[in-house]
Amino acid sequence: DTAVSQTPKYLVTQMGNDKSIKCEQNLGHDTMYWYKQDSKKFLKIMFSYNNKELIINETVPNRFSPKSPDKAHLNLHINSLELGDSAVYFCASSGLPAKNIQYFGAGTRLSVL
Amino acid sequence: GEDVEQSLFLSVREGDSSVINCTYTDSSSTYLYWYKQEPGAGLQLLTYIFSNMDMKQDQRLTVLLNKKDKHLSLRIADTQTGDSAIYFCAESSSASKIIFGSGTRLSIRP
Numbered sequence: 581d582t583a584v585s586q587t588p589k590y591l592v593t594q595m596g597n598d599k600s601i602k603c604e605q606n607l608g609h610d611t612m613y614w615y616k617q618d619s620k621k622f623l624k625i626m627f628s629y630n631n632k633e634l635i636i637n638e639t640v641p642n643r644f645s646p647k648s649p650d651k652a653h654l655n656l657h658i659n660s661l662e663l664g665d666s667a668v669y670f671c672a673s674s675g676l677p678a679k680n681i682q683y684f685g686a687g688t689r690l691s692v693l
Numbered sequence: 694g695e696d697v698e699q700s701l702f703l704s705v706r707e708g709d710s711s712v713i714n715c716t717y718t719d720s721s722s723t724y725l726y727w728y729k730q731e732p733g734a735g736l737q738l739l740t741y742i743f744s745n746m747d748m749k750q751d752q753r754l755t756v757l758l759n760k761k762d763k764h765l766s767l768r769i770a771d772t773q774t775g776d777s778a779i780y781f782c783a784e785s786s787s788a789s790k791i792i793f794g795s796g797t798r799l800s801i802r803p
Contacts, residue, residue, distance in 0.1 A: 584735075621779060623736075623793040636790060670735055680724045680785055684735040 583607050584685040586671050592691045593661055600657045601669055601688045609675030611635075612654035613682065614646060617668040629654050661692045695719040697794035699782050704800045711769040713797045715782030718763065722784040725758060726791065727767045730779045739767070739780075774801050 584605045593599055605612065613636075614626045628636035632648045643659045658665060668689050672682040699715040717725070723744050728736040742749045742756045742765075749756045755768040765784075769776055782794040 621730075621796045623781065623796075625790060628790070672736075680791075681726075681738060681741065682791060683738070684728075686735040 584671055584673055584683050586669075586685040586688050588688060589686065590689050590691075592693065594693055595661055595663060597661050598657070598659045599661060599690070600655055601671075601690070602653070602655045603671030603685060604653050605671075605673040605683070606652065607673055607675065607683060609673040609683075610651050611674045611679070612648065612651075613672040613674075614654065614656050615670040615672065615684075617670060617687070619667070623670070627654075627656075658690075661690075663692050666690055666692045695784070695786070695792045697782055697784055697792050699780075699794040699797050701795060702798050702800070704802060705772050706802045707772060707774060709772055711767075711772045711776065711799055713767045713769075713780050713782070713799065715765040715767075715794055716763055717765065717782070717784045717792075717794075719784055719786050719792070720763070721786040722763075724785045725756075725765050726781075726783040726785075727754075727756065727765075728781040728783060728793075730781065730796070732778075736781065769799075772799075772801055777801050 586603045611630045613628045617623045626640045627646045629648045645657045648654045668687045670687045671685040674682045696718045705711045726741040727739045753770045757766045779796040781796045783791045785791045
């Protein structure tokens, strides 16, 4: 069973569209994250949720809106997609017994045309 | 702010040892990590070390931490073709935020 799963794996869309990426974890963790990895492989945190509450919100355009319906899910909705949004988006989770260890999903490669 | 730096590329011969180096700036780091990313895959945690340790060994992997110089290294003994990947150094000073380096792409020569 995949511990942190993201869907879709690939997403190709036109500029201006709205899209969502879903993430689910079955590790019983209470904290979930979204990261963006650009074409140079730089990995930067975007958001973090703990028990469905937002705890980290880095400087991210407000076109990006995370939603956590429950502890096991953290979805990322992106409005009015731009070319610069093309990247790989990774979901991660952490929790007891090792709260400082984050487990990553396989990533969603978003291409905006 | 916090920063983690590592060289972008490393090439080693199969069977040799690989040493990937990393420096960080946050003196309050409590955990330091090495993650591995294979092509098209997510990040896999390889190993981590607490800031009060100076060495950790796990099979072919050896992590060395020099806290005074804020220097972390990962040594992979007997490097194999399956070790080809990008290796990310990372640090955290709080439970919820990890700062990643830019990744070192390790390539293996026959």
